[in-house]
Amino acid sequence: xxxxxxxxxxxxPDQKSLKAAGKLLQPAKWPLAAVSQERGLxxxxxxxxxxTPYRAVLDLNDHGYRCTCPSRKFxxxxxxxxxxxxxxxxxxxxxxxxxxxxxxxxxxxxRAGAIPGRASAPSAPKDLAAAxxxxxxxxxxxxxxxxxxxxxxTRRRVERRExxxxxxxxxxxxxxxxVLGEGLGQFEEQAVDRCRSAAARLVDxxxxxxxxxxxxxxxxxxxxxxxxxxxxxxxxxxxxxxxVEAYRRLDRLSPALQHDVRxxxxxxxxxxxxxxxxxxxxxxxxxxxxxxxxEAQVDNLIRHETWLRHHSSSQWAALVDHMPLSGRTGAPFxxxxxLEAELVYYPSAVPLRALLGQRSPDAPHxxxxxxxxxxxxxxxxxxxxxxxLRARLPWLPSVPLVLDQVQIARRxxxxxxxxxxxxxxxxxxxxxxxxxxLALGATGPATIAGLLREAAFQPLAAWSTCGWWSA
Amino acid sequence: MTRRLTSSHxxxxxxxxxxxxxxxxxxxPPGFPSDPHALAALAWRAHQLQLTVAAxxxxxxxxxxxxxxxxxxxxPDPLRPALRRLVIAAxxxxxxxxxxxxxxxxxxAGVRLHPFDTWAMDVAELAPCMGPxxxxxxxxxxxxxxxxxxxxxxxxxxTYGPAHRVRWLAGRREQDPEAAxxxxxxxxxxxxxxxxxxxxxxxxxxxxxxxxxxxEGLANDRSKKVQEHASILLAxxxxxxxxxxxxxxLAETISVKRGLRGPELLIAAGADMRQVLLTVAxxxxxxxxxxxxxxxxxxxxxxxxxALCPAFAVxxxxxxxDALVDAILGQPATRTVPLSLWLDLLDGxxxxxxxxxxxxxxxxxxxxxxxxxxxxxxxxxALMQGPLTVxxxxxxxxxxxxxxxxxxxxxxxxxxxxxxIRGAAVLIPPAGARDALxxxxxxxxxxxxxxxxLWRLLADLHEVSVxxxxxxx
Numbered sequence: 001x002x003x004x005x006x007x008x009x010x011x012x013p014d015q016k017s018l019k020a021a022g023k024l025l026q027p028a029k030w031p032l033a034a035v036s037q038e039r040g041l042x043x044x045x046x047x048x049x050x051x052t053p054y055r056a057v058l059d060l061n062d063h064g065y066r067c068t069c070p071s072r073k074f075x076x077x078x079x080x081x082x083x084x085x086x087x088x089x090x091x092x093x094x095x096x097x098x099x100x101x102x103x104x105x106x107x108x109x110x111r112a113g114a115i116p117g118r119a120s121a122p123s124a125p126k127d128l129a130a131a132x133x134x135x136x137x138x139x140x141x142x143x144x145x146x147x148x149x150x151x152x153x154t155r156r157r158v159e160r161r162e163x164x165x166x167x168x169x170x171x172x173x174x175x176x177x178x179v180l181g182e183g184l185g186q187f188e189e190q191a192v193d194r195c196r197s198a199a200a201r202l203v204d205x206x207x208x209x210x211x212x213x214x215x216x217x218x219x220x221x222x223x224x225x226x227x228x229x230x231x232x233x234x235x236x237x238x239x240x241x242x243x244v245e246a247y248r249r250l251d252r253l254s255p256a257l258q259h260d261v262r263x264x265x266x267x268x269x270x271x272x273x274x275x276x277x278x279x280x281x282x283x284x285x286x287x288x289x290x291x292x293x294x295e296a297q298v299d300n301l302i303r304h305e306t307w308l309r310h311h312s313s314s315q316w317a318a319l320v321d322h323m324p325l326s327g328r329t330g331a332p333f334x335x336x337x338x339l340e341a342e343l344v345y346y347p348s349a350v351p352l353r354a355l356l357g358q359r360s361p362d363a364p365h366x367x368x369x370x371x372x373x374x375x376x377x378x379x380x381x382x383x384x385x386x387x388x389l390r391a392r393l394p395w396l397p398s399v400p401l402v403l404d405q406v407q408i409a410r411r412x413x414x415x416x417x418x419x420x421x422x423x424x425x426x427x428x429x430x431x432x433x434x435x436x437x438l439a440l441g442a443t444g445p446a447t448i449a450g451l452l453r454e455a456a457f458q459p460l461a462a463w464s465t466c467g468w469w470s471a
Numbered sequence: 472m473t474r475r476l477t478s479s480h481x482x483x484x485x486x487x488x489x490x491x492x493x494x495x496x497x498x499x500p501p502g503f504p505s506d507p508h509a510l511a512a513l514a515w516r517a518h519q520l521q522l523t524v525a526a527x528x529x530x531x532x533x534x535x536x537x538x539x540x541x542x543x544x545x546x547p548d549p550l551r552p553a554l555r556r557l558v559i560a561a562x563x564x565x566x567x568x569x570x571x572x573x574x575x576x577x578x579x580a581g582v583r584l585h586p587f588d589t590w591a592m593d594v595a596e597l598a599p600c601m602g603p604x605x606x607x608x609x610x611x612x613x614x615x616x617x618x619x620x621x622x623x624x625x626x627x628x629x630t631y632g633p634a635h636r637v638r639w640l641a642g643r644r645e646q647d648p649e650a651a652x653x654x655x656x657x658x659x660x661x662x663x664x665x666x667x668x669x670x671x672x673x674x675x676x677x678x679x680x681x682x683x684x685x686x687e688g689l690a691n692d693r694s695k696k697v698q699e700h701a702s703i704l705l706a707x708x709x710x711x712x713x714x715x716x717x718x719x720x721l722a723e724t725i726s727v728k729r730g731l732r733g734p735e736l737l738i739a740a741g742a743d744m745r746q747v748l749l750t751v752a753x754x755x756x757x758x759x760x761x762x763x764x765x766x767x768x769x770x771x772x773x774x775x776x777x778a779l780c781p782a783f784a785v786x787x788x789x790x791x792x793d794a795l796v797d798a799i800l801g802q803p804a805t806r807t808v809p810l811s812l813w814l815d816l817l818d819g820x821x822x823x824x825x826x827x828x829x830x831x832x833x834x835x836x837x838x839x840x841x842x843x844x845x846x847x848x849x850x851x852x853a854l855m856q857g858p859l860t861v862x863x864x865x866x867x868x869x870x871x872x873x874x875x876x877x878x879x880x881x882x883x884x885x886x887x888x889x890x891x892i893r894g895a896a897v898l899i900p901p902a903g904a905r906d907a908l909x910x911x912x913x914x915x916x917x918x919x920x921x922x923x924x925l926w927r928l929l930a931d932l933h934e935v936s937v938x939x940x941x942x943x944x
Contacts, residue, residue: 098552105560105924173510180513183491230489238517241510383526390521409533416533423532438611439586441536455524467548469587 003042003060008083009128011063013073018131021080025088025132031341031359034094035060035086042086043100046078049271051319051355052306052332056082057100066103068332070324084128098334161206165265168205169244172198172214176237184230184237191218199298208266213240215298242394257393259347264395274344274355281345282357286311288338288371290449291460291471292331300325306333307400307460308343309449311370316400317343317354335461335470338368350393352400372447372463375404379417379425386452398451398458403427406448408441408459417457420445430456440469484512539603543583547935551585553928560921569925574599576929580936625650629658633666640673648677656685664694671700675789683708707753717750718762725751725779727765736769736779744778751782752816755790756799770799777804785816904930 012018024046027033031053033044040061045053054069056078065079075083085091096104138146175198179187187194195217202211217236224232246253246261253261263269274280287308295303306319321332333339340360345351376382386399408429409418415429415437429437430453437459440446446464450457462469487498499509546554557569577584577600584597589604598605623631623639631639643651655670662670674682682704689701705713724747728737738747751759756770770783780799787795799805908926 098556101552102556102559104920105556107920176510176513177497180488180497180509181492183489185489186491234485234488234513235517235520238513238515242514242518245511245514380526387522394518394521407535409535411529411531411533418533424530425526425528426533428527435608435611436587438536438608439538439589442538442586455527466545466586 003058003063003083003087005084005087005128007063008080008087009126011075011083012080012126013075015126015131017073017075017077017080018126018128020077021084022131024077024081025084029081030085031356033082033085033091035091036096037093039096041096041100041104042082042091043096044078044082044085044091045359046081047356050321050332051271052304052321053356053359054078055099055332057103058083058086060086064107098337102334164205165207166248168202168207169210169247169265171201171205172207172210173241173244176241179237184233187233188221188229191221206266209264210240210243210266212297212299239395254349256347256351257349260349260393260395263346269346271355274346275357277344277347280347281351282342283310283313283315283317283345284342284358285313286338286340286370287317287343288368288461289333289335290371291451292333292335293451294331296325297322304331306331307451308339309371309400309402310343311368311373314374314402316352317345318352318400319356320353336468338371348393350389350396352396369463372402372449372461375402375447375449377404378422379403379406379419379427380422382452383427398453400449400451401457402447402449404447405445407445408437408448410441415441417448417459427452427457428455430458434471436469436471440464443469481516485516488513538586539607541583541602541604543581543602546577546582546585546588547932548585550928550931550935551588553924553931554588557921557924557928560924569921570597571599572925573597573928574601576932580932582932582936625654628654633669636666637669637673640670641676644673644676648679649681652682652685664697667692667694668696668700671697671704674704678704678707680708680710683711687711703753706750721747721750721759722763725763725765727769734766734769736765738778748778748782748816751779752785753789754786755792756783756786756795759786770795771802780805781816904933 008021009018012021024030030044030046033042035042040059041057042060043055043057045055047053048069054067056065056067056069056076058065058075058079063083065075065083067076067078069076069078071077137143179194195214199211199215202208202214213236217233220236221229221233243261243264246257247265250258250261259269287310289306290309291307293305293307295305297303301322302325304319304321304323306321308317308319309315310317319332339356342357342359343354344357345354376385382401382403386401389399390396403417405421406417406419408415409426410416411426411428415431415434416426417429418426431437440448440459440462443464443466446462446469448459448462450459450461452458458471460471484498492498497509497513499512554573557573574597582600583602583604584600586604589597589601589608601608623635625643628636628639628643640651640655643654652674655674659667659670674686686701686705686708689697692698692701702713705711706717708714724739724742726737726739727734738744754762757767760767760770780802784796784799784805787793787799904926908923908930
């Protein structure tokens with residue numbers, strides 16, 4: 001079945017979806033889009049509001065599709081736009097990447113008669129031509145007046161929020177003082193309820209970042225062995241107070257650290273503002289995805305943290321995305337995936353969090369040794385480096401490291417990372433009885449990339465005598 | 472004036488923070504009288520701890536991890552992503568069939584799984600290709616294996632996964648069927664329906680009258696599938712209602728006809744043929760002959776009812792009567808039975824049993840319908856055991872036969888994907904996978920993408936193993 005514009009119109013669930021798809025037809029919205037005529041497939045990456053693009057794939061023969069966006073419209077605007085581009089202008093021919101192959105393998109056989117996207121009930125009339133008809137532009141004076149009104153409203157909103165946040169922080173400090181007065185040793189039993197209500201008050205005060213931090217304190221505390229919980233809590237509450245005090249003295253901090261503190265308490269920087277910031281740090285080249293960490297949050301969102309490493313500069317980057325827990329929540333990238341791209345970093349005293357900017361379709365398919373070069377050759381040096389970074393940014397939750405010539409070994413029931421040359425120094429590994437780690441350990445010394453969280457190391461990927469390994 | 476916190480001050484403060492001050496405000500460091508300074512001290516201490524803790528050291532040296540040697544070459548690196556994709560794509564219904572198929576083919580190709588892939592997969596299903604790794608992996612990760620050191624016991628068997636439990640319970644039935652039944656009875660109430668259904672498979676080993684009361688009690692089981700399977704097992708126990716009813720139905724359906732060539736078996740017109748054959752396949756053919764009162768010799772001479780051949784063969788297979796299986800497969804009538812009927816009946820036996828019958832089945836069929844000469848039939852049989860080359864036409868012929876099953880996938884009454892995968896693994900030899908794939912793709916169908924992926928991987932693997940210069944290497 002050939003893909004025509006009529007087919008796109010027919011596949012669309014409603015006129016609104018067609019209109020939304022019509023706005024995604026510019027090639028600039030698609031860092032990556034291609035077809036395989038031989039396999040009858042089209043695929044592409046469309047930049048949405050997150051740090052990573054949505055990935056859409058469409059079978060040109062039977063019109064089966066998949067998109068990683070959380071839309072509840074089927075097919076979504078991304079799939080419709082992709083098909084629209086294929087039918088209208090065509091796309092360059094290419095080889096399907098790994099994520100397309102994976103979708104193909106996962107597809108289930110269809111029973112005879114079932115055609116996706118064609119509901120049995122008659123749908124409202126849809127018109128492709130109407131979807132791309134531009135709306136009438138208002139006069140220039142009205143546009144300017146609107147912009148001025150919007151700017152004033154934004155200023156008022158920011159001032160109101162600033163007052164609310166400072167009041168919320170006062171309340172938070174009182175709360176911490178109460179907790180200390182009662183003794184951290186007594187806190188465990190009431191931790192969940194008390195943190196939940198403190199977090200709710202911080203949400204009211206528009207301190208979203210601090211609210212999430214306080215809300216997750218009980219989970220973090222219960223992850224610790226019983227004897228360490230009170231001291232762990234002491235340290236976390238200390239870092240929260242440090243963030244609050246830093247926010248009160250924002251003008252005395254370096255510009256980069258100011259951005260860190262503002263993000264920490266709850267201010268967000270818009271994607272578009274960052275991409276247009278001429279001073280933002282940009283790093284282009286070949287990147288390999290070394291790890292994806294997904295975590296469900298209390299606000300019914302799932303947080304995907306994708307860790308990448310640049311091949312020649314050894315720079316790390318973390319792409320952070322939030323998706324609704326109830327929707328399709330697959331991680332945006334696969335571990336081992338190689339990207340040819342420009343990453344734009346959020347300003348920070350330790351630049352790690354970034355956005356995916358320009359993207360080139362010409363990237364090798366397999367991970368290479370180059371992703372793990374320039375590793376640290378001593379565990380003590382790695383530990384010192386982590387401490388140096390935390391001296392610059394005390395709220396750094398994870399320090400990414402590449403350790404050269406190290407080995408996974410066992411210390412009782414736990415795994416550790418050791419150096420065959422200096423076996424007395426080690427890093428505890430944050431998982432127990434992990435079969436994948438056993439396999440890595442059995443291959444001897446390797447170059448291991450991972451995250452140092454508090455005092456435990458979480459291996460993400462490695463290059464060993466048996467080749468590429470990922471957790 | 473610069474004021475410093477001494478270590479004794481810190482100790483006092485930490486003690487107060489941990490123990491509390493009986494609902495009073497937290498103490499401030501000496502020389503810092505106000506409350507905010509109490510909290511600032513907390514912040515300072517938290518940051519100080521981040522910076523002053525040294526990397527862990529110990530004189531108690533860690534133990535290195537050492538895996539056993541395996542001389543076989545590793546699974547080709549370029550094919551690893553496809554293998555991973557396949558395993559990820561399989562859902563719970565098809566994973567057992569899929570992994571079993573993959574394991575056979577990897578073993579036949581003479582390679583071992585890449586060490587980094589064995590962990591992502593269910594070791595129990597991959598046992599055929601694991602080699603010395605199986606016992607080692609099991610010992611390291613607390614999983615069971617055939618190694619006595621890690622195998623389940625009467626006390627621990629409930630803690631293992633369903634695949635191991637069924638395998639172990641079947642072995643236990645061979646030693647002491649009644650003790651094994653007691654073990655099953657003890658855990659029965661707390662098992663999920665799908666696990667109960669699988670555990671019943673183990674009762675087929677050494678099935679006897681001691682199982683009757685337990686199986687009769689399953690007539691009211693919450694799961695219809697469990698009820699059905701229990702009823703099938705009961706039909707094989709003399710003295711049970713189901714046995715008598717089955718015998719009665721079969722007696723009405725199967726009769727002996729006096730023809731010109733002597734007596735022959737005949738299935739009554741209008742009977743539900745599939746149901747009859749499925750039922751026959753549960754009995755040892757000789758038991759059935761005795762119960763229905765026909766001569767045992769007719770089992771090998773039922774020319775007018777060839778469909779009974781696979782049912783008799785599977786019945787003999789279930790009762791481990793290999794000699795009778797071979798004899799049935801050797802008779803001309805088996806050649807005219809559609810392959811889909813074999814698949815349907817073989818679905819009721821274990822994958823190992825299905826695999827064991829395949830060479831004889833194909834060889835028997837090959838002499839008359841598949842192949843031009845008997846030598847190629849022998850080659851086909853050999854193909855099932857190892858990576859040899861095969862004439863394309865031969866593989867294609869087998870593929871075309873198999874397509875009858877794939878066609879059925881597009882209808883509601885067709886076999887499930889899991890059944891089809893098992894058929895794909897049992898009946899398509901490694902060298903025929905590429906032709907099978909080409910043929911399937913040429914049909915432009917979306918019927919079985921998982922089977923396409925399986926055949927693509929297995930064809931690549933076969934080509935790599937027979938030709939080291941293959942691009943897949």
